[in-house]
Amino acid sequence: MQDNPFSLxxxxxxxxxxxxxxxxxxxxxxSTMGARIIITGRNAEALAKTRSLLAENDHSVILADLxxxxxxxNLVDECPTLNGLVCNAGVGGLIPIQNITKxxxxxISSIDLVVPMLILKSLLRKKKLVxxxxxxxxxxxxxxxxxxxxxxxxxxxxxxLDAYMRTAALELGHKGIRVNxxxxxxxxxxxINGDLFSEEQLESERRNYPLGRFAEPEExxxxxxxxxxxxxxxxxxxxxxxxxxxxxx
Amino acid sequence: MNINDFIRHFAEQFDDTAAEIFKPETEFKNLDEWSxxxxxxxxxxxxxxxxxxxxxxxxxxxxxxxxxxxxxENKK
Numbered sequence: 001m002q003d004n005p006f007s008l009x010x011x012x013x014x015x016x017x018x019x020x021x022x023x024x025x026x027x028x029x030x031s032t033m034g035a036r037i038i039i040t041g042r043n044a045e046a047l048a049k050t051r052s053l054l055a056e057n058d059h060s061v062i063l064a065d066l067x068x069x070x071x072x073x074n075l076v077d078e079c080p081t082l083n084g085l086v087c088n089a090g091v092g093g094l095i096p097i098q099n100i101t102k103x104x105x106x107x108i109s110s111i112d113l114v115v116p117m118l119i120l121k122s123l124l125r126k127k128k129l130v131x132x133x134x135x136x137x138x139x140x141x142x143x144x145x146x147x148x149x150x151x152x153x154x155x156x157x158x159x160x161l162d163a164y165m166r167t168a169a170l171e172l173g174h175k176g177i178r179v180n181x182x183x184x185x186x187x188x189x190x191x192i193n194g195d196l197f198s199e200e201q202l203e204s205e206r207r208n209y210p211l212g213r214f215a216e217p218e219e220x221x222x223x224x225x226x227x228x229x230x231x232x233x234x235x236x237x238x239x240x241x242x243x244x245x246x247x248x249x
Numbered sequence: 250m251n252i253n254d255f256i257r258h259f260a261e262q263f264d265d266t267a268a269e270i271f272k273p274e275t276e277f278k279n280l281d282e283w284s285x286x287x288x289x290x291x292x293x294x295x296x297x298x299x300x301x302x303x304x305x306x307x308x309x310x311x312x313x314x315x316x317x318x319x320x321x322e323n324k325k
Binding site for chain 2: 094095096098099100101103104149150195196197198201
């Protein structure tokens, strides 16, 4: 262990969904803490922007649509041996239960649940995670700690992801590999700043947060950095709620 | 797509509002059964039936069912 257990110096970390939001903030924070980063996502331009924001190191960019099996396998093949994985890519979508379609279920659960399951499996099978590696899934307070109308598919996928995380922590403990999740509430990212919510709805939602605001992406990234670091060396199977106190209400 | 089918699909999302209430000129946000969840149902219905994605702002910009129909039609 290094002098500063919170440092990521000497670690190589793969971050999915690094084009924007929490993924981009995590890539920047990890690079600042000394890690070498491999960022992946679907949007070349946005990934290049993330790359330009990283603290200098021998970082890599790998373009991949992880919902495409070949892309996922190619990504894993191209990765060097990793000390950390941040499985962050996610999509949302509000669909009331009476309007749910198989297409809607597939679109959300493919990225939010199936891809994280397969990427961890593939990295293990191809021996890409070192002993004592740390895996962090970006889960959500939604589903795991709270449900809200219209969010059934997303909530179910994130609950599934948390269950997968805990099972993986149990299975991989003997290898020294730790597996945890961060579970944010609302975060100021393109994810919520699209066209789904009106400003009035967001303002009303903000009142559910004791801290009086939503998170900034960095505030989730710092939780991820902690779980990746040696400072969290005895933490595995934990869902780290980062919600400004929202679920206390 | 035609407006009569659109109105039929629109009305199908509601449980307690009689089908004959729904007309092109109906100001749907004034209906008792209208809610933010109903707005999501309408957005989902349009995605499922017409394969067109509309957002919350499209709902906000429409006053009548016909307004919304025109918005959807313009996205085709």
